[in-house]
Amino acid sequence: MANFKGHALPGTFFLIGGLWWAVKYSLYYATRKNRNLGCLASKAVLRRLEIFEGSVMLSFSLIGMLAEQFVPDGPQLRLYDYGSHKWDHLMNWQHATMYLFFGLAGATSLAVHLTDIAPQALDRMLLGIALFIEGRHCSYKVLSMLPNAVSAFSHGTPTISVGFLFLYHLHGRDMLDVHVHQLLLYATFGGALTTFLEIFHRGNILLELLRATLATLQGTWFWQIGFVLYPPAGMAEWNLSDHNNMTFITMCYCWHFCFSLFAIAGVYGIVSWVVRSRLKRTPTMEMGLLKTMEREQESEDEL
Template identity: 25%
Template sequence: MSQFAGYVLPGSVFIAFGLKWSLDAAADPKLPGEDHLEDIRSSRGGRSQQYRKRKCCRLKNWPMEGIIKLTITAVGIAASVTAAYPNGELKFVGDILYATVYLFFAISGLVDVLVFYCPYTMPYGLDKFTLALAFAIEGLMFRLHLGHQAFMEQHVHVLLVYAIFSCAFASLVEIVLPWSRLVKFALSFFTLVHGSWYIQSGFILYSPTQGTPIAWTSSDDYNSALIWISLTFAWHCGGAFIIMLILMALSRKRNPPPPQHIEAFEPEPSSHSHTMTIPHCQLSSFMDLKV
């Protein structure tokens, strides 16, 4: 990427998706540890009773996440290919690299649309797998061309690669633990850091007004810049974590948690058995159980 806008626009998109996924994770009313695979399939297919009751929200009837991915990646692919062929000839191979990254995220958007309309014919977790594949290809493309960059640019992009591969790993883990709010939180957190550091990289490497790389005047300034870059990345992680905590806390106020008790044991009805309930997280109640 040779332009400041090439960092800001993708970063803004990733921030938007990170915030959206964090709100989805906070609004999920299901208890962790329960088997909700069929509920997740039906909700992604737009056919659950919960979505049919919300007729006021027409966006639930459309695969908006997949449509947004397809729209944004189509613009990105068109812009990258146009930049790679300025006069009808291939001159900038690096733009083809970015077009490839956009292509895999377009595949992820296409799978989101197919899973929405055909939830029972598609393998479960295919949408998360293709999302993890898109993140992995993005990280691989950035990693492979680090050797052709200056050391300062390498340091910025290495931190970006860490965030990208973390997103890919969290997407894969969500396939195994789809009901875990912690996994959803991790995916949203790393996506938010991914997007914010994308934008920060544009400010570090390129001037928004001149569009040229920043020149470091001395080795002391250079070493100080490396330290400040690492500190800035840490601050991005802390800021993203705090923002997500605030969003989830506000969302939980609007959606109160379920009752604080569960049915621990419910045998079949008989003359010698009784239903026993155990209060949630109250160890002292075990002393008062009567069978």
């Protein structure tokens, strides 16, 4: 991730994932309200969507792990350099570990929906853990890197973010570098908390769409971090020590959040409109036949 492409890759993954969740859960909600949609609302179709999602998540995670390991300046699966007696490319290993837990979440989703062994809520639990691992635990250590840390402590306004891997990930970095990663953690922690709530409130459309929104926010913000820290050739570099840039980037984060909200709302509106349009075009007799076929299909699924 120590370059523009390294931030664009997870950003693309999260952006695709957020929009996919918006489509899937909007479709779930619309079909639950309109059971006359026949095969579109059958349990078999919904299970296939879950299997597809788990397969894609596992594939994306494997791509991310391989990219972190086998880029030209990557560790090539070497954790310790015995020649220099130092750990080798720990940042790449951190990012690969992040991808590893998302891969575990994808594999768990496949196990839940392909077998009857794993409890259904296990996929949400592993996804929540993956989002938690993505973050970093940072209480007073990150503030100590900022120029106004002493002032913040004296006024009793420490900031606490939740996570694991980025505890030392930002140590010694510039002020704006730390700030853009701190902003990312709000979306990460929010996604983890929302996913953990889904363990106990599965099927809640508000929680599902909120998770989709925060995933989309993570995706666009990863791209923004890439442009700020590693601007492509021909673009002006950011002054990482300018306080005005911190003010602007905070406002920019709010714009990203607003875009994510409108994007998910737009997807929900389009899916709902498509479902209603199909429902209106379906004749009454055909709707009755589809409902009978749906019951037969669900009976086969239960067997």
